[in-house]
Amino acid sequence: MISFHNPLHHRHAPVHEFYRGERVPCFEKPVRAQYVEDALRERGHGLLAPDVDSSPVLAQIHAPRYLAFLQSAWQQWLALDAANASVQPFPSVWPVRSLRSDVEPDNFVAKLGLYSMDNGTPMAEGTWEAAKAGADAAASAAARVAQGARAAFCCTRPPGHHAGPDFMGGYCFLNNAAVAAQWLRNHGSDRVALLDVDYHHGNGTQSIFYDRADVLFISMHGDPRTEYPFYLGHADETGAGQGAGFNLNLPLPAGTSADTWFAALEQACVRITQYQADTLVVSLGLDAFEDDPISKFALKTTDFTRLGERLAALGLPTVFVLEGGYAAAELGHNAVNVLDGFEQAA
Numbered sequence: 001m002i003s004f005h006n007p008l009h010h011r012h013a014p015v016h017e018f019y020r021g022e023r024v025p026c027f028e029k030p031v032r033a034q035y036v037e038d039a040l041r042e043r044g045h046g047l048l049a050p051d052v053d054s055s056p057v058l059a060q061i062h063a064p065r066y067l068a069f070l071q072s073a074w075q076q077w078l079a080l081d082a083a084n085a086s087v088q089p090f091p092s093v094w095p096v097r098s099l100r101s102d103v104e105p106d107n108f109v110a111k112l113g114l115y116s117m118d119n120g121t122p123m124a125e126g127t128w129e130a131a132k133a134g135a136d137a138a139a140s141a142a143a144r145v146a147q148g149a150r151a152a153f154c155c156t157r158p159p160g161h162h163a164g165p166d167f168m169g170g171y172c173f174l175n176n177a178a179v180a181a182q183w184l185r186n187h188g189s190d191r192v193a194l195l196d197v198d199y200h201h202g203n204g205t206q207s208i209f210y211d212r213a214d215v216l217f218i219s220m221h222g223d224p225r226t227e228y229p230f231y232l233g234h235a236d237e238t239g240a241g242q243g244a245g246f247n248l249n250l251p252l253p254a255g256t257s258a259d260t261w262f263a264a265l266e267q268a269c270v271r272i273t274q275y276q277a278d279t280l281v282v283s284l285g286l287d288a289f290e291d292d293p294i295s296k297f298a299l300k301t302t303d304f305t306r307l308g309e310r311l312a313a314l315g316l317p318t319v320f321v322l323e324g325g326y327a328a329a330e331l332g333h334n335a336v337n338v339l340d341g342f343e344q345a346a
């Protein structure tokens with residue numbers, strides 16, 4: 001499969017995140033992408049460098065003030081104190097209900113809170129460069145599909161699906177899958193289906209397209225009553241305005257195994273067919289895997305091949321975008337199983 005890597009992903013390498021008040025090593029670490037790249041090469045898939053600038057598409061899906069903040073965040077952090085070069089910024093205050101989010105404060109930590117949904121999304125010196133190159137890789141994969149390729153894969157980190165119009169969160173900064181979908185809309189696709197199979201609800205993607213009928217968003221995920229991101233991803237969120245009826249959430253209980261998971265996938269596929277999508281984007285998280293350290297579904301490595309086969313049967317030009325998956329050593333094989341299952345069935 002035509003695959004793009006992110007040559008700058010390793011520039012995003014924060015050390016710690018918080019877990020129950022303690023600092024623990026980051027789950028979303030550079031070796032994840034390395035494992036996927038290695039598996040791609042071992043199994044005969046070449047890797048291309050991004051060849052498209054995603055800037056115009058980023059400006060369509062993210063707010064200008066958020067993009068300006070992200071791009072200059074590290075500079076602003078250093079401006080507070082030169083010693084911050086070896087310290088990770090974390091937000092500590094958020095504009096929740098009744099507080100104002102329309103005025104951007106001058107204080108950097110206050111800006112971090114304004115532009116984030118959690119304290120679980122650490123930044124590092126090269127975060128902007130890595131995230132931007134990842135968005136370029138997503139746009140590059142979409143461009144190949146827009147030019148007629150049956151499918152393309154964007155192998156990148158940090159992931160993107162929790163990043164909303166004007167906020168970061170859940171290890172995500174720029175919404176790569178939304179970039180791919182918007183690129184396709186700009187280049188000939190009329191009805192894009194965006195299917196998110198990551199264990200965690202793609203709240204950012206949902207929010208970006210919630211009032212639009214031209215991008216159908218479907219997510220299969222751990223029930224937000226118990227699983228991150230907690231505050232979005234319920235079944236009664238079906239879209240708004242022009243987008244009413246074009247958002248489908250399929251929350252599943254912790255412990256869900258293959259039978260139930262593939263039954264939900266079937267529902268997703270039925271809706272995609274009924275929508276008469278002309279193009280498919282897949283937010284390809286591999287954290288539904290049974291050994292994922294932060295997730296609670298029970299898919300096996302062979303189930304990912306079956307996922308690829310089922311998606312191929314939709315018969316749509318398809319862009320795959322890597323999202324989560326934290327069993328790093330198995331991540332490459334699980335991801336490439338989806339791609340190989342797809343190609344063998346296509």
Ligand code: OKP
Binds near residue numbers: 325
């Ligand atoms: C990102 B993606 C675990 C903290 C969990 C949020 C999870 C973000 C998942 N110690 N923090 O959807 O895979």
Ligand code: ZN
Binds near residue numbers: 200
């Ligand atoms: Zn996830």
